[in-house]
Each structure stands twice: as structure tokens, then as C-alpha cells.
Amino acid sequence: MEAEIRFGDFVREVSLRQTHISFNELAAYPKLDNKIVPINRQNEKLKVSLKDIYRILGPYTTVRFVDQVKAVIPLAIYLMFFQIFILRQGIADAALICGGLLSVMVGLMLFMEGLKLGLMPFGETIGNTLPVKSPLVVVLGISFLLGVGVTFAEPAIGALKAAGQIVSVEKAPYLYAMLNEYSGALVLMVGAGVGLAAILGTLRFVYDWSLKPLIYLSLIPVLLLTGYVGIFDPELAKIIGVAWDCGAVTTGPVTVPLVLSLGIGVASVVGRGDSSLSGFG
Template sequence: MLKIIRHVVRKLKYSILDLTPIILVVSFFQIVILQKPFPNLTEVLIGLVFVVFGLMLFIEGLEISLFPIGENLSFDLVKKGSLFWLLLFSFLLGFATTIAEPALIAVAKEAAEIAVQSNLIHADIESSYAFGLRLSVAIAVGLAILVGIWRIIKGWPVYYLIIGGYVLVIIITYFAPEEIIGIAYDAGGVTTSTITVPLVTALGVGLASAIEGRSPLTDGFGLIAFASLFPMIFVMCYGMLMF
């Protein structure tokens, strides 16, 4: 019991340290720059306590659940010796974690509403336009994870793909409709979601650990940066079709 309490206290301490810079910045601007007291200070403090405990539980959940799941699945699929199932799992993992991402749903809905207000699309297709945005981003992330896993298997340096991806983004930006470029660049940030990052990272590390001659440090990481490129490309291509 004492060991559990010490573990919880240590995790709480880490959570508080992680949130301290944010608290200091907000407090500085509220008190020194704006020179106003915090509105609803009691509610703010209660919410801060919930955030600290929530962050602690979230990180603990990643460590004891999501990371081991991703590593074990990739390791077992390699032992099974089926490249097809490994690549299919990689695609479906990226697709599933992205299509249900709340931030992407909100961004797609907002983009569709603004497109209707700007007379870029008809109000009748607002919902289908928003779903099309979500679908294009989800497919993009799924394909990016698939290609990233193929990179680890082949041993290609990750910077080759990242540099090539950014060159492609720049080229497509020149041809893409102006109305979609900002949305496309924001869509790249969906890969930093709270579910996609730990699962994809664990998948890459587990795969690199399972393949002889691969380093988990140099080969296992980099999937997230690479996956951020594909949504930009796919959304701009989606905009070319729509506009």
C-alpha cells in the first residue's frame, strides 16, 4: 500500500512540474500585464486540480496500456511473419485513431460552415464536405503509417521521406485552391492527438525492436513527423476536386 502511495505522489509531482510553465505564463499575463484578478478563482483552482489528476492518470494509462499494446502487437505480427497483416494493421490503426479524433471532427465542421458562408459550397453538401475532409485526413494518416512501417522494414532513413514529403507539399500548395491551404496545413496537426501519438510511437518502437539490425531509437521514431505530411497533401488534393 505504501508503495502505491509513493508511486501516486511521484506521478502527481511530475504532473505538477509539467503544468508549472503553463500556470506561470497565464498567471504572469493575468496579474502583471492585464493587472486583473482571476475570474471565478475557486472554479479555476478546482479545475486545475482535476487537470493535474487527469494528466497523471492519462500518462499512467499510456505507460501501462497503450504503449505495451502497440509494442506487443507489432512484435507479434513480425513473429507471425505476415507482411500483409502488419501493413493492414498499420493502415487501420492510423485510419481508426484519426477518423474518430474529436479535434478533427470540430475542425472539419467549422471549415464546412465557413465554406457555406463564403459561398464556396452549397449548404446541402455541408455535412458531406465535412465528412470528406475527415475521410481524406484519416486515409492520409493510415497510408502514412503504412509507408512509415515499410520504411522501418526496409531500413530507409526517415529524413529522406520527410524531406521528400515537404517538397511535395510545397509543390501541391502552388496548385491547390487558396481556400483549402490553411485547412490542409492545420490538418497535419491531427497526428499529434492523444491517442495517435502513443499508439503509433509504440508501433514503430516495437517493430524496430523486433527486427534484427534495427535500432528502436533511430528507426522506431519519426512516424509522427512523417504522418503529419500526408494529411496536408490529401486535403489539398481534396480541395482541388471540390473547388
């Protein structure tokens, strides 16, 4: 089965620095007797030195680590200058911050590689296989469950729940209750919203719906409701921010790759429109 790859990924892979290593350098030569006949013995374990490990993994990891350096370092420099020149504060615990940035870059490198090799092929395989072998109702149910599941796995959801600990119950009682006492229900409702969006995206592919009406029908009522609550209910107005933040945290590093790959898989099976550029929207 042929697979398409992005030209940028192809160029990045073929441009890796490669070093050829002879197998004789990795394995010891067999001992010979006086008649130049190898002495029979048990096979020895293959020994790989740290230098050889670097030669093998270095070209593979260097490119991926440099990508994360290019993404993190500019942001770190911006925050440093902002703190020094705008906030007029020095950088405390610089060594600890540098160690944290290094850990972030290494973690992002491993995380992105895991998404590329594990999560995205998983979603695309489901999108390719499920519509062929199962009826539409099953496809919609699986899409909904995936939307709920990836929301619980989203790291930003945990950060949102942790933010509830700094909310004052006297100043914002509804917000405090939502982020502390009913945090599980909040995450479940956010997951249900993602699952519903996945269902609508699947139906859009099946029935060839346009994306614009779906955006208008969902966004305009939300904007009207936000304006009404902000003007006529001061207490509920305090949860408007977290309501919109819940929509932002669902577009995180776990939800987006899985939903995007699932949409690409479904689009390739349905075969309507430009499936190579399709997504759930």
C-alpha cells in the same frame, strides 16, 4: 522474456516513498477462548481504512501527480501573466479555472498511466508478434487500419470539428463545408494519411530505407502546392490553415504513443539499425 526500461523510469520507481504495513494491522486477530485456542468462525472480510488506502496509493500517485503539476502550472502561470499584463484583463471565475486545472492534472495523470500500461504495450506487442506470424501484406494492412483507428480516437480531432461551428459560411464557404457538412470525410482522409505514413514507416524498416528522402518527397510537393493555392486561388487559400492543422492534431496523445510503440516493435523484430531508438519518423 527480458524487457528493457529507461533509466529515468527505474530511478523514479525505486525512489518512491514506501511505508511497510503489517498484515496484522489490516486484519483483525482471531478471538481466543480460555484455553488459548482460536475459536472456529467464518473468515471475516478484510477491512482497509482510508488511512491505509492513502498509505498504499499515496506513494504511487504522488509522483505521477507531481509530474503533471510541473507540466501544467508553468503554462497556467504564463497564461495568467499574459492576460493580466498584455491583454490588460482580470482573471474572471478564478475558482472555476483552478478547479478546471486540477481536473486537467488528475485527468492527465490517469491518461498517461493508461497509455503507459495499456496502449503502448499493446502497440509494441503487435509490432513484435505480427511480422513474425503474418506476411508483409497483412502487416501493412494492420498498420493502415491502426493509423485510421487512432485518428478517430484522437481528442484533438473532436476539437477541430467543433471549431467549424464558429466559421462564417459567407466569409469562408469551403472551410465551413469542410468542417461541418464533410467533417466525417475530413477525419477519414486524415486517418488515411496517418495509415499511409504507418505503411511507409513499416516498409522503411523492412527494406532499410533512409528517412530523409521520404521527408523530402512528401514535404516539398506539399509546400509547393500550398504556395500555389495561396497565390492563385483566394477561396482555397482559406483552407490552408486547417490543412496544416490536420497534420498537427494527428500528433496527439493517442496517435503518437501507439504509432511509436508499433514502430519500436517492428524495429526490434526486423533487427536493422538501432532498434532501441527507432520509430516511424
